[in-house]
Amino acid sequence: MQAFLKLLIPTLVSIFLIFSDYKFSYLDTLKKSISTLISPVYLVVNLPSQLYIWINEQGTTKQILLNQNKQLRAELMRLKVDLQDRNALLLENQKLSELLKSRYKLDEDKFILARVSSMSQSRLKKQIAINKGSNEGIKIGQVVLGAHGILGQVSQVTPFYATVLLITDPTQHIAVKNGRNGIRGISKGVASHQGKLRVRFIQRELDTKPGDVFLSSAIDSKFPVGYPVGRVTHVEKKANDPFLTIELAPSQPIEALEFVLINNTP
């Protein structure tokens, strides 16, 4: 009986932890303290790669830097031209909004740049660790973007690093809309090794086809509006299912991802 109790009590405690962590958020402080306690583990693990980056940076010749500078200037010029187009469109949009008497607000987002430290892409969990933490103003829930679209959301923070839960994780849900016709749905990660997303709750008679791009929607207040989430790779109408089965490939691939932007809007 005593032996059984010895097993039963920790088992019940762990079940209680699972339930409390899944349903409520009052264990967040405990999680934060533990992650701060074990954060040196990440520092140790990342030491070889940091050393490699440092050695690589020390060994960069002047000629390589000059070439990089030239390339970046060209890229900057191209982006400035793109920005002019975007500004013209914004102005036009503003005028149209005034005509329609609707409220128009420009987002003045502030971003923090961080380097990807490590990736954890198993079938059950899809996340990355970044080299910025609460010391640099990173908070749980902040949105993380890549150059090509939404990447995920900060799920865990320590003073020195943070963990980002990717949009391809099966526990992440984002309100999305089709960029072509505005049809709305909810995207969710798929528990597989392919890192895909599935869009749910789009009725089978609505128009969606491979190649369509889904963007973040205004319904979901936690993600900024209009950022690419994924491109449709497969659409299927299953028998006895009122909704379409839509698969997306994420707009922001994480292979060879080096830097990310964290939306620091208060």
Next chain:
Amino acid sequence: MPNYRRPYISLLKITLLALIVSALPLPEIVLGIAPFWMLLFFAYWVTTFTSKGLFFLALLLGVLIDVLYGDILGQNALALILSSAFISNVKQSLLVSNITTQQIYLFVASIIYLAVLLLVHGLSIQTFSFDPYLLFKPFLSALLWPVVQLLLSKLRS
């Protein structure tokens, strides 16, 4: 000479090593089949030292892994407690068995671990799907048991 008198110092070393190995940045394909390091390391400790307070220690180590992986708190803890219960039950037999039998015991313990993870994960996303590829994890855990045993015995002595 092996240090049998200081089990908790050995546990501290084993825990640190297990956390470091678990956090190693590996390619996606390797991560998908990576063994349950904490289970392997803790199983070694259980079979070598006294099993006093075993399940509470499993709870603590499981919580550390939960936080390290960013999983639901308690998920790995429950898996480690139940797997340790199995290891503790077969401890006497495991100690006198040959290496293949020991690997079979570790395979069963890893299957228990995987089943708990899948169950909690399935309940949290309200979808149950089994990918046979996941069976590589317990298989590899069993396969690496002799290596872990050798490594940790060197660390202890």
